[in-house]
Amino acid sequence: GRGCGPLVLTREPDVGGTSLLERGRELGGLTGRTVAVPSEKSTAYLLFRLWAADVVPGGVGEVVVMPFHEIMPAVRDGKVDAGLVIHEARFTYQQYGLHSLADMGEHWEQTTGLPIPLGAIIAKRSLGADTLRLLAASARTSVRAAWDDPEASRPYVLEHAQEMDPAVADRHIGLYVNEFTADLGEDGYAAVRGLLTRAAAEGLVPPLGRDALGFVPQA
Template identity: 45%
Template sequence: MAPISLGYSPCPNDTYIFYGLVHNKIEGAPQFTEVLEDIETLNTMATNNQLDMTKISFHALGHLRDRYCLLHSGGALGRGCGPLVISREPLAPEDLAHKKIAIPGKLTTAALLLQLFDHNIQNLVVLPFHEIMSATQSGDVDAGLIIHESRFTYPDYGLHKVIDLGEWWESATGHPIPLGGILARRDLGSEIIQKIDQSLRASVEFAHSNPNAVKNYIRQHAQEMDENVMQQHIDLYVNDYTLDYSTDGEAAITDLYHRAEVANIIPPSDLPIFMS
């Protein structure tokens, strides 16, 4: 069997999760060829059918359910971990419909949550996520939609929080926030997908049991990140849902897709989201 192409980001939660898989720590696991890119690049690569297995935004998967299925482990779901809208000058959330807003990608779940919050928000500019705070600070845009470790560091830029879209989602639905998941191509077949799914869970368990073993790999890909911020990132995005979505997590994903379908943001699908 040829190696499985595996895409994930250099963010600490991803390198934590995939260390075991790509360093041959999981007995009986298939061979993987890793592709490290930012989440929006991975979304695009999956859209173009370039990866067998990848981390992806739940928003992007909503457009790809005919070709890809979701795996049970490795996802980023949680509470208190949603994207924030920030601005240089204080703004009210209802003002955002008339503002120019930088987003980290059209297919990010952050962008989907922003559209679900207010469908009148239309003036969106895509920037790499690490440039959004600088663009907001300089006045190139009126506001920015930030993800990842930016939620810990935006006060250092003198920026103001307009709305926490994670808090909004939790208040509106009662569900945890579905941000990103791991998917596999449906045409790999159920037997291989089940093996990948089991190996992925084992990789998460390996990291939980061997946190010191994975630290250097995480640090290698988070070169400029402060050690405390790196650990905050892992603590925020790696949780019980990372091992298994459970009924609670699956209900959150189902609700997200229902709302996005009703809003005509993603196409409807009758296929089950999981294959194994």
């Protein structure tokens, strides 16, 4: 999607002692600092590493992995200097008195012009082309049914959401379930290929095979 990337949060808007407004993109305030992340094997972490390589001179300090729901309290309480957050935290971090230092998705979109590939449903090729088309069509039908009748899935969403406020759940769904959910299209495939290629260049993932991601338009 677009406008839906992970955020780096801090307690203060100027963690390095210098106004971020004055420093613009030179976010040296994170140099050598401790940053909490929800996983080191996630798209969010890849986007964070690519962002830090571009704008944090000297690199960040220690990276601490902790459960997603513990990150904002840890930043608020001063246990870590900054936190990488995802999903509904985009809409709730102000409740913890925190500030958005940087938007990983904004950086990705500005440097590549591509949407952000945040997640995927994976199926083996060995299932066969007919089965794969059926699975894709079923997922697409499900998404479109949910768009047509949002109330039908609301109880399930609220039961499993970290943030239980229905208004936040609606904003979350509206942002993350979008046109790319129903059909990746050429831009979607380019985004996945671009992310994995750049991550491989940073040594974060293995190089992408030539035929690993072939664009297959809808029938």
